[in-house]
Amino acid sequence: MTTRFAFEKLGQDGKARLGRISTPRGEIRTPAFMPVGTAATVKAMMPESVAATGADILLGNTYHLMLRPSAERIDRLGGLHRFMNWERPILTDSGGFQVMSLASLRKLTEEGVRFKSHIDGSDHMLTPERSMEIQRLLGSDIVMCFDECPALPADRGRIEESMRLSMRWAARSREAFGDRPGHALFGIQQGGLEEDLRAESARALRDIGFEGYAIGGLAVGEGQEAMFACLDHAPDQLPEDRPRYLMGVGKPDDIVGAVKRGVDMMDCVLPSRSGRTGQAFTRHGVVNIKNARHADDPRPLDEGCSCPACRSYSRAYLHHVFRSQEMISGMLLTWHNLQYYQDLMAGMRAAIAAGTFADWEAGFHAARAAG
Numbered sequence: 319m320t321t322r323f324a325f326e327k328l329g330q331d332g333k334a335r336l337g338r339i340s341t342p343r344g345e346i347r348t349p350a351f352m353p354v355g356t357a358a359t360v361k362a363m364m365p366e367s368v369a370a371t372g373a374d375i376l377l378g379n380t381y382h383l384m385l386r387p388s389a390e391r392i393d394r395l396g397g398l399h400r401f402m403n404w405e406r407p408i409l410t411d412s413g414g415f416q417v418m419s420l421a422s423l424r425k426l427t428e429e430g431v432r433f434k435s436h437i438d439g440s441d442h443m444l445t446p447e448r449s450m451e452i453q454r455l456l457g458s459d460i461v462m463c464f465d466e467c468p469a470l471p472a473d474r475g476r477i478e479e480s481m482r483l484s485m486r487w488a489a490r491s492r493e494a495f496g497d498r499p500g501h502a503l504f505g506i507q508q509g510g511l512e513e514d515l516r517a518e519s520a521r522a523l524r525d526i527g528f529e530g531y532a533i534g535g536l537a538v539g540e541g542q543e544a545m546f547a548c549l550d551h552a553p554d555q556l557p558e559d560r561p562r563y564l565m566g567v568g569k570p571d572d573i574v575g576a577v578k579r580g581v582d583m584m585d586c587v588l589p590s591r592s593g594r595t596g597q598a599f600t601r602h603g604v605v606n607i608k609n610a611r612h613a614d615d616p617r618p619l620d621e622g623c624s625c626p627a628c629r630s631y632s633r634a635y636l637h638h639v640f641r642s643q644e645m646i647s648g649m650l651l652t653w654h655n656l657q658y659y660q661d662l663m664a665g666m667r668a669a670i671a672a673g674t675f676a677d678w679e680a681g682f683h684a685a686r687a688a689g
């Protein structure tokens with residue numbers, strides 16, 4: 319068991335990287351997918367079930383937890399790991415993106431962002447220093463810098479101004495984070511889809527120095543083609559000996575394309591959120607289990623899946639419990655989708671280790687095309 323935070327590159331196939339992040343709370347195999355546990359729970363999942371899918375790390379949110387139940391209360395109760403009964407690593411987002419996407423009446427200054435809670439309208443202020451304090455109180459293993467996330471659509475001038483503010487906030491985040499052995503602070507690259515602004519952001523973050531580097535500003539409606547065009551250069555602008563984390567991504571084919579372009583970590587609400595609505599990810603594409611054609615189908619959702627839903631239930635049963643809005647419906651399909659995402663990551667890690675990523679990718683797309 320280590321007391322340090324360290325990233326080791328264990329292999330590479332093209333731009334796709336195989337790695338391992340060591341933390342005092344356990345190791346993270348990369349490429350890694352992080353289930354989202356926004357309000358101290360991965361919705362519809364017990365923590366032991368999340369662990370059983372193969373997840374090494376999950377994501378929490380500063381914005382939600384500061385509003386309810388508050389970081390101070392979680393700290394008094396022993397920190398987020400104890401609070402939610404997840405003793406493996408946790409990465410927490412810093413609040414900037416959620417303030418932009420959820421809060422109302424935001425007032426942005428050089429100091430930070432003042433906003434009203436989307437829960438009860440109470441007034442709050444987030445600054446780089448307060449975000450670092452909240453993430454320390456939570457006990458987060460990987461802390462994200464506090465960044466400014468511009469409302470979209472935004473022109474180049476606004477993106478440039480926002481990126482430079484975020485770089486000043488990254489320096490303040492670094493300063494406020496202090497010396498915390500075994501914990502990591504990740505910088506967040508900004509710059510929209512502009513290669514030169516992203517290069518300027520990467521240089522600024524390198525000069526400050528972080529234990530890992532995130533790619534921010536994507537998965538915000540730009541579409542896969544534009545995102546991949548950005549990922550054709552953005553990861554390469556970041557230090558190659560540190561983890562690269564693409565925030566908020568994505569659909570299975572987004573994830574494969576991101577790993578292919580050198581991304582090591584990702585997070586997305588899609589598998590859990592769509593699991594609750596009856597959308598299942600399978601090797602052959604997406605299955606909407608509420609569709610009438612599944613009402614008499616005795617087959618499992620996905621023959622190749624080891625999750626409880628596929629081991630013990632038919633499509634007909636899953637169809638029934640979704641149609642009758644039974645709680646077990648979201649539980650089973652969330653587990654299945656998170657298992658599918660972890661199996662996808664495990665498949666890519668094995669392919670990179672074997673030097674067969676191109677063949678694996680071809681097989682991934684062929685199975686979906688076969689339907």
Ligand SMILES: CC#C[C@H]1NC(N)=Nc2cc3[nH]c(NC)nc3cc21
Nearest residue numbers: 412414415467534535536537565566
């Ligand atoms: C601009 C910017 C930016 C990034 N900054 C922070 N702190 N978190 C993020 C979370 C995201 N989720 C998605 N898509 C669902 N894109 C994201 C981008 C960010």
